[in-house]
Amino acid sequence: MDLMTSAAAASVDVTxxxxxxxxxxxxxxxxxxxxxQAREIECIHRLExxxxxxxxxxxxxxxxxxxxxxLRAATAVVGxxxxxxxxxxxxxxxxxxxxSGAHLDAFAAALRSLEEALRPALLACEAQLATEALSMTVExxxxxxxxxxxxxxxxxxxxxxxxxxxxTGLRQWVGRDGMWCISGRYDPExxxxxxxxxxxxxDSRSHAPxxxxxxxxxxxxxxxxxxxxxxxxxxxxxxxxxxFEVITVIDEQTWSHxxxxxSRVDCGRGIDLPVDALRDLIGRATGRVRFVPVVVDRNGVxxxxxxxxxxxxxxxxxxxxxxxxxxxxxxxxxxRDQRRALRAMYRRCAIPGCDRHVSTTQPHHLDEWxxxxxxxxxxxxxxxxxxxxxxxxxxxxxxxxxxxxxxxxRGGEVIMTTGPPAEQWR
Numbered sequence: 335m336d337l338m339t340s341a342a343a344a345s346v347d348v349t350x351x352x353x354x355x356x357x358x359x360x361x362x363x364x365x366x367x368x369x370x371q372a373r374e375i376e377c378i379h380r381l382e383x384x385x386x387x388x389x390x391x392x393x394x395x396x397x398x399x400x401x402x403x404x405l406r407a408a409t410a411v412v413g414x415x416x417x418x419x420x421x422x423x424x425x426x427x428x429x430x431x432x433x434s435g436a437h438l439d440a441f442a443a444a445l446r447s448l449e450e451a452l453r454p455a456l457l458a459c460e461a462q463l464a465t466e467a468l469s470m471t472v473e474x475x476x477x478x479x480x481x482x483x484x485x486x487x488x489x490x491x492x493x494x495x496x497x498x499x500x501x502t503g504l505r506q507w508v509g510r511d512g513m514w515c516i517s518g519r520y521d522p523e524x525x526x527x528x529x530x531x532x533x534x535x536x537d538s539r540s541h542a543p544x545x546x547x548x549x550x551x552x553x554x555x556x557x558x559x560x561x562x563x564x565x566x567x568x569x570x571x572x573x574x575x576x577x578f579e580v581i582t583v584i585d586e587q588t589w590s591h592x593x594x595x596x597s598r599v600d601c602g603r604g605i606d607l608p609v610d611a612l613r614d615l616i617g618r619a620t621g622r623v624r625f626v627p628v629v630v631d632r633n634g635v636x637x638x639x640x641x642x643x644x645x646x647x648x649x650x651x652x653x654x655x656x657x658x659x660x661x662x663x664x665x666x667x668x669x670r671d672q673r674r675a676l677r678a679m680y681r682r683c684a685i686p687g688c689d690r691h692v693s694t695t696q697p698h699h700l701d702e703w704x705x706x707x708x709x710x711x712x713x714x715x716x717x718x719x720x721x722x723x724x725x726x727x728x729x730x731x732x733x734x735x736x737x738x739x740x741x742x743x744r745g746g747e748v749i750m751t752t753g754p755p756a757e758q759w760r
Contacts, residue, residue: 341366364434371414371435372428378415417442420457423464433464436472444479447494448486455486473689480606491608495521522607523615529605530578533693535563538572552719577622579642580612582649583678586637589629589653627653628678633737634756636675636711660710668697668714676716681758683718684740686750690718698722700732715740 343362348355374397381393398408414435418425424441427433441463445453459482467475484491498521506516520528539559549555566572607615615623624642627649631637639659640652657671668676676697683690695716701707715732717725724730731743742750 365431368428368431368434372425372431374411375415375418375425375428378412379419382412382415414439414442417445420445421460423460424467427464427467433467434472437467437470437475440472440476440479444476444483447483447497449493449497452486456482471687489608490610491606492610495523495608495611498522522605523611526605526607526615527578531567531572532560532563534577535566535572536560539563539566552723556719577624579624579626579674581626581628581674581678584627584629584649584653586629586631589638625649626674626678628675629653630678630756632756633754634679634759635736635738635754636679639671639675639678660708660712662708662710665709666703668709672709672711672714673697675711676714679738679755680716681755683721684715684752684755685717685721685742686740686752688718688721690720692716694718696722698725700734 343359346355346359348359351359378393378397381391381396385391385393393412394405394408397403397411398405401408401411403411418428418438421438421441424433424438428435428438441460445456448456463475463479463482466478470478483494487493502519502521502524504516504518506514509515536556536559539562540556547558549558563572621644624644625648626642627640628636629638636659638653638656640649640655641657643649643652659672659675661669661672676695677692680692680695682688682692683695695718697714698717699707699709700713700715703709707713712734715734725732728744730749731746733741733743737754739754740750740752741748
């Protein structure tokens, strides 16, 4: 499909269109966007050719002036065009409207994450991975690329962690509105501890009486509490050295017949840390780390959960005396054990297609407490604030099966469905 054909298909009047017709227009708009991105790459390549004979010509500045973008955004477009030179398969598929520029960006980022000597191994897989990208969202493709990078590295990411340690940095500036701004980059090992400290202090702040000036909007309020929590930690007014948890998810086969290589360890917040680095960190954090053993079935549904314990050796003993995960009417809000169970089951918000990490969600009661609902794990879902608000504002009806598959209706009509939580981890 070319630009003119896609533009014509996308220009259909939708004033009185049906849902299927609007869906078709949205599809063509997506294709049109991809074709435009491919055309931009061609233009940047031509500008770079012209700049050879005209040194005063800057592709970044030309792109920014012509498109109304900031110079930073235009520089990203030029960077994509430069990456496209070495990715002919994905670039060709972008030109055909089959994948997005973000798919190409994800591959380029994965390539940069590898040592230069290992990059040819990933490039050799471009055709295969590009074919897989046809049926993947950008988030899914990024996850797939991370798995391929780990396979190529062959050291569980330890060499990448060393590079990330060298890339750690912090910058600060004053914005045009007079606000002091900071932006930091931390390697996963430091990030896990810092994130735990920030989360603990944010929770402490948000659960205390709210001082004047807290925004009424929940999303802005969360950002406000995080900013105040960071100030507490920097100024020494926080709650001290943080403790943190490693949720160890064990499938039923492991519980019944012993450990195996496919047991999963989740450090939380989507932080990807090599197992050896995790063990080293645990050794240096004696007294501040707890392991939470969780047994899940093949659908990823929790069937047994132990109490937090200080060592790997205590995991099995903890599971012999599991915690209760159904509170009935004894407690209105989900307790810490239930929140741990939701984190073990879900990688992201439970709503299909949402990429918000589970650590940013809140447990939602499928049955309203004020209408007799019970605080039982089987009736709790992790939802991000955006989808939690939509659920209430649009009066969604959510049906959950024993394997935690969902059917979501609005006005009696099915609007979304999703399988068991194990699908989020594939």
